[in-house]
């Protein structure tokens with residue numbers, strides 16, 4: 001009996017040590033089995049020397065301990081002095097100034113605040129592999145890079161590496177409410193336990209900081225853009241301070257969302273008019289107080305005059321007047337004000353697409369230097385595919401930052417595997433033709449085309465309390481990819497997928513290739529089975545889960561009918577000069593080509609054109625046929641993803657394999673549901689049979705329309 005019990009215990013323990021629940025993210029450090037790699041890194045782990053001290057070096061030491069144990073089965077050994085037994089040096093350019101050559105000094109200096117250099121330094125005929133930054137955080141980024149290169153088997157100690165981020169602020173925006181619900185969150189509750197802070201510091205905060213630092217994320221806005229003014233009270237400042245102190249050694253700055261009406265709600269003033277002296281004084285006082293708790297506080301993020309949020313328009317002031325009062329309060333402390341361009345109200349225009357440009361173009365140049373306008377990648381709202389936002393290129397004298405959505409509000413939430421990097425890459429690489437004919441969205445954001453110095457890429461977080469952080473294990477890749485693209489938008493989504501898969505699943509060539517295949521086709525598949533050919537905003541109302549092309553009634557620009565405009569003649573939103581003329585907000589080079597339904601890339605066709613059901617596409621097929629083929633292709637790709645994954649059963653640990661398998665089965669059903677609903681619905685207008693090549697949509701349209709999901713996660717609460 002005792003014997004049996006011991007066997008059971010042994011089996012359980014061995015299994016639990018192999019059980020992979022995804023908590024470790026991409027920092028799981030699998031044992032190094034490659035003999036050559038092992039031979040290279042073993043001496044390095046046995047003679048580490050830090051030039052000086054910094055809390056950030058403590059963070060590096062802890063990471064080296066974890067990595068050393070997991071990769072080599074032993075703790076790193078530190079050398080008591082820089083020569084002697086040392087073989088790996090870490091420190092800043094200043095700390096290493098005596099041993100760096102002049103050339104190396106210059107090279108490293110040019111890397112700026114966050115960059116790092118990894119290379120060999122020769123002293124007395126011995127060479128030392130060195131990880132050097134201009135600041136300790138650069139050393140941290142270098143250390144993470146080094147560990148990653150070991151795991152991806154790209155490390156070669158004879159290759160010198162110099163790397164620095166293209167964008168200054170690489171930021172996560174949490175849409176987390178103070179009661180721990182998360183707007184558009186599909187991974188449980190908020191990881192910020194405001195109730196127990198400041199007394200209780202969840203160890204998870206540290207793992208969160210490690211994960212972010214490992215991919216270069218250096219700023220986090222902790223609270224929902226639909227903001228609660230309470231976050232600016234002294235009690236909450238004390239709580240936020242604990243997080244800021246914890247994140248500091250990881251190079252991460254804390255931002256908070258500011259509710260424009262806070263002067264009334266917590267300041268007890270009668271107005272929030274940004275030009276009112278008492279309001280100006282309120283923001284100054286509150287900001288000073290914030291800096292007394294968090295001396296390196298990043299700044300505020302503001303959503304104003306959008307979807308019912310208060311803002312300067314209530315007082316007949318424009319966005320610049322609203323933003324500048326907060327910017328002025330932050331400026332003496334070096335803080336930054338991030339003002340969102342996601343604005344729309346009923347009155348402005350008949351096309352929501354045009355509203356941000358209508359409001360921001362006339363006040364271009366009127367914002368303070370420490371203001372960044374944070375612009376969503378497209379003009380509507382994080383749709384499965386959007387053409388880039390026309391503010392990029394139209395606004396020339398104001399800092400513009402990018403806002404991507406990592407959480408998959410419109411892209412399968414947490415039931416679907418959709419790798420978002422290809423979509424972001426497409427946006428970043430889009431040519432804007434302004435300010436220069438060769439300009440791209442990425443060039444505007446990183447300052448090379450726009451000249452702006454203050455640069456930002458923000459991503460709406462997909463993180464929650466679920467054990468694997470992101471609900472769907474594979475959605476971890478989107479957090480990872482966001483950080484990597486914010487660091488370097490020249491990386492391709494394929495390169496990033498390659499890194500992530502190796503870090504997450506280890507060195508298994510066949511599995512790596514197959515997982516990458518799935519990832520790289522997943523976004524196009526989702527576009528196909530949800531909203532192909534430029535269709536947009538045809539999802540379920542409010543929770544945005546599943547299809548809802550029939551959604552009508554209530555506020556027009558929250559309905560599907562407003563966007564697809566299907567009728568007996570055709571389908572699509574005419575945004576040319578015969579329609580809303582939103583196209584005129586793009587550079588003439590683009591507007592001209594895109595005005596022609598025969599020249600516009602077909603992926604944007606119905607975004608800008610109302611086209612007859614019989615319009616002929618490049619394939620020679622009619623629009624109606626192509627819509628059917630796209631929906632059907634989406635379903636087929638989803639099934640193929642499922643098959644490919646099934647073939648990996650022997651390669652992947654059972655926990656992760658079954659987690660993903662079950663979700664893929666749901667994804668296939670959801671893809672079929674999207675296809676069937678949309679095609680049956682659109683057929684009521686097109687009144688044509690389905691193309692013969694496709695699997696015929698089945699089911700009853702009335703049934704699909706009747707489905708309700710009152711418990712779908714992430715629904716926007718009342719605020």
Ligand code: BDP
Nearest residue numbers: 183184225226303342381716
């Ligand atoms: C939309 C979301 C809504 C957000 C809004 C925003 O549905 O919950 O509040 O974006 O970005 O996509 O402010």
